[in-house]
Amino acid sequence: MAGVSRLQYTPEIRIIRVMCSGRVDLAFVFRAFLNKMDGVYIGGCRLDECNYTTHGNYHALTMTLLAKRIMEHIGLYPERLRIEFMNASMGQYFAETVNEMVKKIKELGPVGVGEGMSEEELVRRIKEILRLVPYIKIVKREKLKTKLDKNSPESWNEFFTAEEIENLFKEIPSYYIEPEKCQACMTCARRCPVDAIDSKRGMVHVIDQDKCIKCGTCLDVCPPKFRAVTKLIGVNVPPPPPEEKRLIKREKEKEVA
Amino acid sequence: MDVPSVIEYAWRLPNVVHAQGQLFSCSTESTKQIMEAIKEHGLNRVIVAACTPRTHEPTFRDSLKEGGLNQYFFEFANIREHCSWVHSKEKEEATDKSKELLRMSLARALLLEPLQEFELPVDKRVLVIGGGISGMTCALSIASQGFDVYLIEKERELGGLARRIYYTIEGKDVQSYLRDLVKRVYSEPRIHVFLGAKILSATGYVGNFLTKIESERGVFEIRHGATVIATGAQEFKPNEYLYGQSDKVLTGLELEELIAKRDERVISAGAVVMIQCVGSRTEERNYCSRVCCSESVKNALKLKEINPNVDIYILFRDMRTYGFKEDYYREASKKGVRFIRYEPQKKPSVKLVKESGKELIRVTVFDPILEKTLEIDADLVSLAVAVIAPESNKEISLLYNAQLGPDDFFKEAHVKLRPVDFSTDGVYLCGIAHYPKHIDEAISQALGAAGRVITLISHDTVIASGSVCIVDEKRCMGCGACSEICTYGAIEIYETKQGKKARMNPVLCKGCGLCNSKCPTGAIQLQHYRDEQLFAQIDAANPEKEILEEVKKVAS
Ligand SMILES: Cc1cc2nc3c(=O)[nH]c(=O)nc-3n(C[C@H](O)[C@H](O)[C@H](O)COP(=O)(O)OP(=O)(O)OC[C@H]3O[C@@H](n4cnc5c(N)ncnc54)[C@H](O)[C@@H]3O)c2cc1C
Numbered sequence: 001m002a003g004v005s006r007l008q009y010t011p012e013i014r015i016i017r018v019m020c021s022g023r024v025d026l027a028f029v030f031r032a033f034l035n036k037m038d039g040v041y042i043g044g045c046r047l048d049e050c051n052y053t054t055h056g057n058y059h060a061l062t063m064t065l066l067a068k069r070i071m072e073h074i075g076l077y078p079e080r081l082r083i084e085f086m087n088a089s090m091g092q093y094f095a096e097t098v099n100e101m102v103k104k105i106k107e108l109g110p111v112g113v114g115e116g117m118s119e120e121e122l123v124r125r126i127k128e129i130l131r132l133v134p135y136i137k138i139v140k141r142e143k144l145k146t147k148l149d150k151n152s153p154e155s156w157n158e159f160f161t162a163e164e165i166e167n168l169f170k171e172i173p174s175y176y177i178e179p180e181k182c183q184a185c186m187t188c189a190r191r192c193p194v195d196a197i198d199s200k201r202g203m204v205h206v207i208d209q210d211k212c213i214k215c216g217t218c219l220d221v222c223p224p225k226f227r228a229v230t231k232l233i234g235v236n237v238p239p240p241p242p243e244e245k246r247l248i249k250r251e252k253e254k255e256v257a
Numbered sequence: 258m259d260v261p262s263v264i265e266y267a268w269r270l271p272n273v274v275h276a277q278g279q280l281f282s283c284s285t286e287s288t289k290q291i292m293e294a295i296k297e298h299g300l301n302r303v304i305v306a307a308c309t310p311r312t313h314e315p316t317f318r319d320s321l322k323e324g325g326l327n328q329y330f331f332e333f334a335n336i337r338e339h340c341s342w343v344h345s346k347e348k349e350e351a352t353d354k355s356k357e358l359l360r361m362s363l364a365r366a367l368l369l370e371p372l373q374e375f376e377l378p379v380d381k382r383v384l385v386i387g388g389g390i391s392g393m394t395c396a397l398s399i400a401s402q403g404f405d406v407y408l409i410e411k412e413r414e415l416g417g418l419a420r421r422i423y424y425t426i427e428g429k430d431v432q433s434y435l436r437d438l439v440k441r442v443y444s445e446p447r448i449h450v451f452l453g454a455k456i457l458s459a460t461g462y463v464g465n466f467l468t469k470i471e472s473e474r475g476v477f478e479i480r481h482g483a484t485v486i487a488t489g490a491q492e493f494k495p496n497e498y499l500y501g502q503s504d505k506v507l508t509g510l511e512l513e514e515l516i517a518k519r520d521e522r523v524i525s526a527g528a529v530v531m532i533q534c535v536g537s538r539t540e541e542r543n544y545c546s547r548v549c550c551s552e553s554v555k556n557a558l559k560l561k562e563i564n565p566n567v568d569i570y571i572l573f574r575d576m577r578t579y580g581f582k583e584d585y586y587r588e589a590s591k592k593g594v595r596f597i598r599y600e601p602q603k604k605p606s607v608k609l610v611k612e613s614g615k616e617l618i619r620v621t622v623f624d625p626i627l628e629k630t631l632e633i634d635a636d637l638v639s640l641a642v643a644v645i646a647p648e649s650n651k652e653i654s655l656l657y658n659a660q661l662g663p664d665d666f667f668k669e670a671h672v673k674l675r676p677v678d679f680s681t682d683g684v685y686l687c688g689i690a691h692y693p694k695h696i697d698e699a700i701s702q703a704l705g706a707a708g709r710v711i712t713l714i715s716h717d718t719v720i721a722s723g724s725v726c727i728v729d730e731k732r733c734m735g736c737g738a739c740s741e742i743c744t745y746g747a748i749e750i751y752e753t754k755q756g757k758k759a760r761m762n763p764v765l766c767k768g769c770g771l772c773n774s775k776c777p778t779g780a781i782q783l784q785h786y787r788d789e790q791l792f793a794q795i796d797a798a799n800p801e802k803e804i805l806e807e808v809k810k811v812a813s
């Protein structure tokens with residue numbers, strides 16, 4: 001309605017259409033910052049006025065609260081992210097909140113610069129978060145689907161705590177295949193949802209840590225008689241054996257067969 | 258803003274082979290130009306930089322279809338509502354912004370995929386739940402147009418609330434209307450009535466529902482293409498004002514029955530007090546029950562008709578005899594019915610007293626206008642109790658994915674645009690199940706719902722949108738994050754040799770994309786709004802990036 005009513009607002013904002021604010025992925029927010037957007041504004045329907053039955057706006061809200069904490073964690077001003085709930089007749093509200101936000105962000109300065117962060121550092125930090133988005137979704141799944149009390153917005157801020165985010169990043173696991181135990185059965189590789197496991201016949205399997213999303217599927221599916229996959233927390237993942245040393249010895253292969 | 262410079266900019270964007278300006282892109286002439294341009298230049302994506310997809314997307318999608326392209330290759334850049342109209346004083350910035358919006362659209366357009374809309378067969382039979390006036394009216398209208406209707410009623414008799422209403426405020430005879438309606442229902446061969454019915458289960462979707470019921474006649478499986486919810490409402494039973502403790506305290510409908518039967522208590526009554534808003538507009542039920550003001554005025558007028566000397570006091574918060582019913586309020590006033598306002602924080606109180614051997618109800622009320630407390634001795638007290646939603650609405654809501662409002666009445670998809678539809682396709686709504694309303698309104702709405710049902714079932718097929726989710730099984734880790742939030746039940750987790758996987762029922766998917774945002778691995782994607790399409794659009798907002806290169810990277 002802001003458009004039809006010709007309500008004037010500041011031109012910095014670019015609107016991307018999604019069918020429901022629930023479609024706004026945690027990754028979109030950080031992707032925007034990676035692209036040097038100085039702020040992200042999420043517009044959702046009013047709470048309890050979902051056009052679908054999924055109430056995606058409540059999910060967008062928890063996602064936003066989580067993203068704000070993560071931003072704080074990596075040294076970005078959380079004010080760069082804002083969520084507002086409105087219906088089609090609230091054009092005035094949209095225009096006002098956009099103006100207000102743009103004004104605030106101009107005070108904060110460009111993303112990274114305002115925080116006194118070098119560009120490389122900013123990109124590095126954001127990329128790290130983007131890499132961890134799947135893990136964050138898995139770990140925070142229950143909380144992310146909580147329907148917060150719409151009548152007490154003052155309590156929302158504490159829904160995710162700084163400490164909780166601290167722990168989240170402290171406890172990041174890595175999955176590692178122990179070369180001595182791996183029998184190259186290919187089970188984990190077949191099941192890894194992101195094809196992160198390098199698996200050749202008769203060769204020790206290796207997890208590509210850059211591709212791995214830390215879902216733990218490989219740990220679950222590695223046959224109990226091998227138990228080759230381990231979950232490492234707080235320790236560095238040992239480097240994989242060099243290519244030429246990955247061949248599994250014949251006797252072993254026979255044992256398996 | 259400077260349109261020619263935006264066009265000129267478009268020419269400079271990668272992969273653009275044709276760009277032109279049009280005065281009114283949605284005019285027949287212009288859409289023809291678009292079709293011709295598609296053929297002439299062999300276009301495989303079309304972007305219209307103009308107004309809003311909300312109103313005009315269908316038009317341009319049709320142009321693409323006619324030009325021989327899949328309609329999902331169309332992309333809108335809204336440079337009007339999102340730009341020229343809202344930055345009308347900043348010409349230069351608006352022009353630049355338009356260019357950026359265009360570039361963002363282009364980035365997304367390059368990644369669009371052709372999607373198939375699919376056709377679903379439509380079962381021509383209809384299930385109507387609730388045999389009140391609304392359900393019967395709706396069923397009759399549908400049947401008279403040649404379609405079979407299954408009308409299921411949980412009681413052993415049709416009629417619902419109307420069985421207890423004898424006359425309307427306008428003086429119409431509800432009982433004879435009802436008798437006639439029931440007769441018409443039973444003599445219509447296309448209506449199949451099930452009494453004492455209970456729904457055991459319901460599955461399916463628009464055009465193809467399967468409902469299992471148990472009724473007096475046994476257990477049946479009903480296949481139907483549309484569902485109408487007309488489950489009505491109930492009278493609230495209060496536990497205040499001595500209701501249930503003294504037989505002199507009645508609800509509005511109970512008084513109506515006594516009046517209709519010319520009960521001795523009514524004929525001999527010297528004073529009657531009616532208390533409005535009992536159980537309505539409270540913290541617990543923060544809504545107006547709408548019909549109760551008229552109900553009281555109606556009963557008051559009837560009482561005056563029987564005995565002009567009876568004293569009637571209506572204690573109200575606001576009189577809401579809406580519409581032309583206001584006339585009856587005035588008439589009552591003229592006939593000496595006394596209207597006394599009370600404030601919610603000073604509700605009237607009642608007490609049983611004996612006065613010269615006669616039992617009376619003493620009503621005490623503070624009149625804020627007179628600033629005095631009044632005492633009225635009444636022979637009868639009638640409570641205008643709230644209209645409440647039946648308990649079973651919650652169950653029905655789950656069975657058919659029909660939304661409930663905050664007070665457990667059913668909620669339409671859109672108050673103005675889709676007033677008798679639910680947001681779940683193929684499910685419709687009418688009557689007092691929606692919110693308290695009078696019979697005439699319920700009838701109009703029932704006819705409206707019948708019209709919507711016919712619009713659906715007069716077609717042999719329905720078209721389902723192509724913008725639905727799709728699962729890449731390989732990428733799915735079977736975590737269930739998607740299925741647990743999909744309230745349409747479109748996603749099922751099933752066992753495969755490779756462990757649990759998600760499976761879509763595209764017909765049920767409404768395309769909100771919430772599951773896509775929940776999925777940790779990106780296995781489930783909302784087509785037309787896929788991660789990479791939106792990433793590309795976000796990336797293209799960054800003026801420092803070369804689009805094509807970025808898009809190619811994402812696409813690979
Ligand atoms: C106190 C009061 C006074 C009123 N006074 C007037 C008046 O003076 N004038 C006027 O015009 N209107 C009046 N009305 C309104 C009028 O009663 C309604 O508009 C009309 O009767 C609504 O009909 P309906 O079919 O929508 O609902 P209902 O009459 O409630 O019918 C619903 C039917 O559905 C059945 N049902 C419910 N759940 C299920 C289920 N799960 N499965 C199967 N069947 C189910 C019920 O048993 C019922 O038979 C009054 C209403 C009230 C409450």
Ligand code: SF4
Pocket residue numbers: 175191192193194195196197207211212213214215216217218219
């Ligand atoms: S943890 Fe998940 S993503 Fe990582 S390697 Fe194992 S299966 Fe693949």
Ligand code: SF4
Pocket residue numbers: 728732733734735736737738739740758759775776777778779780781
């Ligand atoms: S959320 Fe993704 S990974 Fe999990 S079950 Fe659904 S599609 Fe599979």
